[in-house]
Amino acid sequence: MKKILILIMAILLVGCSNPIIPDNVNNENPSESGNNENPSESGNNENPSESENIEKEAIMAPDFELESLDGSTIKLSEVIKDKNVILNFWATWCGFCVVEMPDLEKLQEAHADDLLVLTVNVGETKEKVQKFVEENNLSLTVVLDGEMKVNNNYGVRSYPTTIAVNKKGEAIGGYVGMLTYEQMEQLYGYFEEE
Numbered sequence: 001m002k003k004i005l006i007l008i009m010a011i012l013l014v015g016c017s018n019p020i021i022p023d024n025v026n027n028e029n030p031s032e033s034g035n036n037e038n039p040s041e042s043g044n045n046e047n048p049s050e051s052e053n054i055e056k057e058a059i060m061a062p063d064f065e066l067e068s069l070d071g072s073t074i075k076l077s078e079v080i081k082d083k084n085v086i087l088n089f090w091a092t093w094c095g096f097c098v099v100e101m102p103d104l105e106k107l108q109e110a111h112a113d114d115l116l117v118l119t120v121n122v123g124e125t126k127e128k129v130q131k132f133v134e135e136n137n138l139s140l141t142v143v144l145d146g147e148m149k150v151n152n153n154y155g156v157r158s159y160p161t162t163i164a165v166n167k168k169g170e171a172i173g174g175y176v177g178m179l180t181y182e183q184m185e186q187l188y189g190y191f192e193e194e
Contacts (some may be wrong), residue, residue: 048084059172061086061087061165064150066120066143069130074118083116085165085186089151091122091131094159096178103181105140113186113187118184122151122159164190 065075076178079085088104090097101119107134108117119142121129126144152165163174166185173190175183 007190048080058168058170061163061171062150063169064146064153067126067151068146069126069133069142074141076118076165079116079118080165080167080169082167083114084167084188086115086117087154087163087165088117088119089122089145089154089156089161091121091124091159091161092128097160098136099134100160100178101138101140103179103184104136104146106181107184107188108140114191115188118143120145120150122156123148149165162187164188166191 050160061076063075063077064141065073068074076085086104088097088100090101092098104119105119108115117140119140122144122145124144125146129142129144132138133140154161158176160178161174161176162184164172166172173187175187177189
């Protein structure tokens with residue numbers, strides 16, 4: 001009985017999880033998925049005029065304004081006028097966050113012309129973050145979300161969390177958890193698909 005209860009709980013948990021990457025930004029091409037039939041041709045005529053014209057609505061990234069380590073203020077809506085942005089929510093106590101920092105720097109350097117990797121430190125003091133950045137010889141742009149308002153507004157619950165925001169202000173993809181450099185390049189690739 002105990003095993004059945006655990007199995008049911010596991011199925012419910014898996015079935016209720018939501019990916020952070022929107023459906024319109026996956027690697028599956030509708031023509032490759034085998035499901036390229038028109039809903040009205042498949043016999044599903046519940047509301048053909050609606051089903052034929054369905055377009056996924058863009059998910060707009062909430063704007064924010066935060067202080068950077070150098071004391072300047074960075075506003076997302078100003079940055080995206082010139083560059084695509086990869087937001088990375090992190091903390092110094094997060095081991096996976098620390099491990100992926102060099103790869104985030106490598107990504108920034110590889111795409112400096114049209115990308116800003118904006119790292120959002122969550123819930124820590126400026127002094128602690130500054131010390132961490134200096135000790136690890138990091139050159140990434142770091143903003144401070146000491147009160148965790150931006151973190152909460154984006155619904156971040158785990159660290160690191162990384163979100164790609166295009167020049168239109170749309171959140172076009174993201175990951176929860178540590179990324180490899182290849183995954184970071186894949187996330188950057190979403191900008192090129194537009």
